[in-house]
Amino acid sequence: MKFSTTQSYIATKDLTVAVNASVTLERPLLVKGEPGTGKTELARQIALSLGLPLIEWHVKSTTKAQQGLYEYDAISRLRDSQLGDARVHDVANYIRKGKLWQAFAAPSKVVLLIDEIDKADIEFPNDLLQELDRMEFHVYETGETVRAHHRPVVIITSNNEKELPDAFLRRCFFHYIRFPDQETLAAIVKVHFPKIKETLLATALSEFLTIRETPGLRKRPSTSELLDWLKLILAEDLSPEDLTRKGVNILPKLYGALLKNEQDVQLFEKLAFMARGAKN
Numbered sequence: 288m289k290f291s292t293t294q295s296y297i298a299t300k301d302l303t304v305a306v307n308a309s310v311t312l313e314r315p316l317l318v319k320g321e322p323g324t325g326k327t328e329l330a331r332q333i334a335l336s337l338g339l340p341l342i343e344w345h346v347k348s349t350t351k352a353q354q355g356l357y358e359y360d361a362i363s364r365l366r367d368s369q370l371g372d373a374r375v376h377d378v379a380n381y382i383r384k385g386k387l388w389q390a391f392a393a394p395s396k397v398v399l400l401i402d403e404i405d406k407a408d409i410e411f412p413n414d415l416l417q418e419l420d421r422m423e424f425h426v427y428e429t430g431e432t433v434r435a436h437h438r439p440v441v442i443i444t445s446n447n448e449k450e451l452p453d454a455f456l457r458r459c460f461f462h463y464i465r466f467p468d469q470e471t472l473a474a475i476v477k478v479h480f481p482k483i484k485e486t487l488l489a490t491a492l493s494e495f496l497t498i499r500e501t502p503g504l505r506k507r508p509s510t511s512e513l514l515d516w517l518k519l520i521l522a523e524d525l526s527p528e529d530l531t532r533k534g535v536n537i538l539p540k541l542y543g544a545l546l547k548n549e550q551d552v553q554l555f556e557k558l559a560f561m562a563r564g565a566k567n
Contacts, residue, residue, distance in 0.1 A: 288337045296332035297475045305462035306333060312460055315419055315441035320464030322446050323509025330400035330442040339440065340393065343400045344386035350407045352414030355385040356424050378428050387418060391435040399439040405448045412455035420458055467510065469496065479514055480521060490527035491517060498539055503554050508545040516544040
């Protein structure tokens with residue numbers, strides 16, 4: 288099985304190498320990068336490229352590692368016992384399979400996405416060490432051991448909000464998705480908007496990269512925000528001239544798709560004020 292660029296996802300050479308190395312080594316691929324660089328979509332495209340089913344586990348701040356294995360619903364069992372339900376005699380009726388269990392029990396190889404692992408408690412990665420390493424875990428309530436029928440392709444994403452434990456990192460193959468260069472950005476845009484005119488694309492990318500590299504920007508726009516911006520530009524049928532900021536018109540067209548907090552909007556307004564002062 289070899290991963291490569293798909294019809295809807297442009298994978299750089301180093302990303303392709305990282306994915307295929309992870310598959311060959313049978314180690315989880317830990318993907319880091321700023322939000323909006325396509326980390327979650329990568330797992331979906333890996334599944335598509337390899338022709339495998341995808342199981343997604345989206346981690347939240349309240350997520351516990353145990354939930355990925357299974358949960359025992361003791362409250363439902365107690366309620367059923369009070370109602371005289373015969374199901375209470377089999378504890379297996381109250382075991383809720385988690386995403387790891389689903390991946391391990393799948394009849395064929397699957398891609399397992401553990402998305403935004405850094406959102407959870409710092410102990411979350413450590414609590415999954417043995418299960419991801421050995422591809423098995425024990426269910427204490429039933430006494431059974433669940434082993435993976437086929438070792439899944441595990442993709443773990445992180446926005447780098449907190450450091451991950453060294454013991455966990457040691458078991459992963461690591462890749463950092465760098466922000467694409469202008470040529471790669473153009474290729475990504477053409478995948479999503481194949482009919483976009485070259486002049487409009489060139490102007491939009493130039494404006495976008497200028498905005499992104501503005502000193503003092505708190506939240507730099509990402510690839511996904513570029514695509515949202517271009518979708519609006521095409522919907523409004525704007526021309527390259529419409530996108531060019533001239534004179535004191537510092538705020539970009541449809542800037543709400545690119546600037547996501549008031550501090551960055553105020554930064555551009557301040558730049559506009561300074562430009563007006565310089566002109567006078």
